[in-house]
Amino acid sequence: MTKEQIVVTSAQMCDIEGRIFAAGMPVAALMEKVAGLISDRLQVIIPKGRCVGILVGPGHNGGDALVVARELHFRGYQVWIYQPFSKLKELTNQHFQYAQSLGIPCFQETDKLPSCDFLVDGLFGLGLEREITDSIAYAINYFNESNKQVFSIDLPSGLHTDTGAVLGTAIRATQTFCLGLWKQGLLQEQALEYIGKPELIDFDIPLADIHTVLGEVPKIKRITQTTVIASLPLPRSPITHKYKSGHLLLICGSRRYAGSAILSGLGARASGVGMLSIAVPESVKTLLVSHLPEALIIGCPETETGAISHLQLPGKTHLSSFSVIACGPGLTQDSTPIVQQVIESQVPLILDADALNILAQIGTISTLQKRQTTTVLSPHTGEFHRLFPDISYTDRVKAVQTAAAQTGAVVLLKGARTAISNPQGVVWINSESTPALARGGSGDVLTGLMGGLLAQTANKQTPIEDVVATATWWHSQAGILAAEERTELGVDAFSLTQYLMKVLQAFT
Numbered sequence: 001m002t003k004e005q006i007v008v009t010s011a012q013m014c015d016i017e018g019r020i021f022a023a024g025m026p027v028a029a030l031m032e033k034v035a036g037l038i039s040d041r042l043q044v045i046i047p048k049g050r051c052v053g054i055l056v057g058p059g060h061n062g063g064d065a066l067v068v069a070r071e072l073h074f075r076g077y078q079v080w081i082y083q084p085f086s087k088l089k090e091l092t093n094q095h096f097q098y099a100q101s102l103g104i105p106c107f108q109e110t111d112k113l114p115s116c117d118f119l120v121d122g123l124f125g126l127g128l129e130r131e132i133t134d135s136i137a138y139a140i141n142y143f144n145e146s147n148k149q150v151f152s153i154d155l156p157s158g159l160h161t162d163t164g165a166v167l168g169t170a171i172r173a174t175q176t177f178c179l180g181l182w183k184q185g186l187l188q189e190q191a192l193e194y195i196g197k198p199e200l201i202d203f204d205i206p207l208a209d210i211h212t213v214l215g216e217v218p219k220i221k222r223i224t225q226t227t228v229i230a231s232l233p234l235p236r237s238p239i240t241h242k243y244k245s246g247h248l249l250l251i252c253g254s255r256r257y258a259g260s261a262i263l264s265g266l267g268a269r270a271s272g273v274g275m276l277s278i279a280v281p282e283s284v285k286t287l288l289v290s291h292l293p294e295a296l297i298i299g300c301p302e303t304e305t306g307a308i309s310h311l312q313l314p315g316k317t318h319l320s321s322f323s324v325i326a327c328g329p330g331l332t333q334d335s336t337p338i339v340q341q342v343i344e345s346q347v348p349l350i351l352d353a354d355a356l357n358i359l360a361q362i363g364t365i366s367t368l369q370k371r372q373t374t375t376v377l378s379p380h381t382g383e384f385h386r387l388f389p390d391i392s393y394t395d396r397v398k399a400v401q402t403a404a405a406q407t408g409a410v411v412l413l414k415g416a417r418t419a420i421s422n423p424q425g426v427v428w429i430n431s432e433s434t435p436a437l438a439r440g441g442s443g444d445v446l447t448g449l450m451g452g453l454l455a456q457t458a459n460k461q462t463p464i465e466d467v468v469a470t471a472t473w474w475h476s477q478a479g480i481l482a483a484e485e486r487t488e489l490g491v492d493a494f495s496l497t498q499y500l501m502k503v504l505q506a507f508t
């Protein structure tokens, strides 16, 4: 477990810091160390001699900012301080007195502020406990409108540490220096517009303290390359054969949405799965064969609308012949009986897209509670709301945990910061992605890729949620790579499938 993987709430961070202080580390010494590291980073980023405005709050976030102000002052920067509060915490007040004694200009009102090139935001950190109002809210909006580069200490002032919600108003940072461990709020989608480029400043928190507070295996983690390498089916056993490398059944597509089936198939292909079968309506069978010659395409009887009416598996094949079933992309809502049939099977199952809408109609919780085998649900926010109308998704981490606990399924809530939870509340958050993936068809690719990976790891010890996390990471890294080469507008779902393999080439 690396520090990069760990995610903490405000209460957990306070407990961890409390242990460090109780063990003898002076608070002032830790502030000095943390702020020293931030000053070092800023000196690399901000050219010598430039003017930096330092925004100082009443607590220790403000204390950090004052130490940064002092250091930059001595390193030859022009520094001024904006500190509008009448009462400061003691340590913060001492640093403020010293900064004033050094002749650093200090201001209480925004209309008196000289111009500057950069801003450092130390108004509030972990201790923000209520909405920001009145003159402080006005000041934050004023700084946001000044369009300066802003460096936030710990988190942009105004964001809730755990949910990432904006409490009244919040600083829009260019870069956020998150202190010690990743705060959960920085990994929540609603914080994204505020945090700019996030960076972890490691100030040597002892691992023993982290484990005492979070347990040996923390519940909420960031997906990193290290996690992914552990659950990829690589290297392949030299004596494997096609049936040992997983058999995935994709049930997808309709006359109307034939492309979804192709995209899911191409996602599955990239996973390296041993055998791939794809059940589609009879009328699109030849189309699928031409795109995926290696796959076994099963043409099924179809409704008048061109949806699969029932599964017609060849010969002696049963649903139990497959390692995993992935069902949903492009089905339309006319395939309800199919979804019911696969849910009743004992085969590990991924439900996506139309299968989720059908599940919502037949009753999410009551239907899934009866299932004995693994289920993965991969909704985007709209589908999540239809599946779980009673779960609030302001805190997306809590939302997936609740949904997984209620259904016994692994729930993947798609978005700019996809969150995945197992029924016990173990969560993975994907912290690197690209808006280039916000396009029709990109989810179909993920379903196929995830199905193919799950099929290959079905008989192994790897936890399901780890494989789901790996698929999520792989999919977004392909998006990032594709966007680098083709621009953010060039990542159509088909092109995306062509970058999946390149992601693995980069680190195998």
Ligand SMILES: NC(=O)C1=CN([C@@H]2O[C@H](COP(=O)(O)OP(=O)(O)OC[C@H]3O[C@@H](n4cnc5c(N)ncnc54)[C@H](O)[C@@H]3O)[C@@H](O)[C@H]2O)[C@H](O)CC1
Binding pocket: 017, 027, 030, 031, 034, 057, 058, 059, 060, 061, 062, 064, 089, 123, 124, 125, 126, 127, 128, 129, 130, 131, 132, 133, 136, 153, 154, 155, 179
């Ligand atoms: N643990 C440590 O000592 C260290 C912490 N570091 C930095 O300190 C902050 C956390 O400091 P804390 O003093 O607990 O909280 P804040 O600085 O965020 O401010 C709390 C302060 O603000 C008042 N307040 C809260 N909400 C509002 C509001 N809406 N309007 C006005 N005032 C508000 C509250 O009453 C308190 O007085 C952490 O993030 C780190 O940056 C150092 O890193 C090292 C040591």
Ligand SMILES: [K+]
Binding pocket: 061, 121, 122, 123, 124, 125, 152, 153, 154, 155, 156, 157
């Ligand atoms: K801050």
